[in-house]
Amino acid sequence: MLDTRTDLLIEIGTEELPPVALPTLSKAFVDSFQSQLQTPGIAFDSI
Numbered sequence: 001m002l003d004t005r006t007d008l009l010i011e012i013g014t015e016e017l018p019p020v021a022l023p024t025l026s027k028a029f030v031d032s033f034q035s036q037l038q039t040p041g042i043a044f045d046s047i
Contacts, residue, residue, distance in 0.1 A: 005045075 012029070014022060030047050037044055 010033075014025075017025065034044075034047055
């Protein structure tokens with residue numbers, strides 16, 4: 001099995017979003033992304 005680790009940087013443009021919504025949207029993104037990685041068994045250290 002190949003055990004290669006690398007960083008992934010995702011940039012999301014938030015200029016048009018209301019600042020008050022960013023913490024909630026950020027949490028929702030992290031939760032969804034984590035779930036999408038776990039479903040097929042993709043290992044990760046942190047998000």
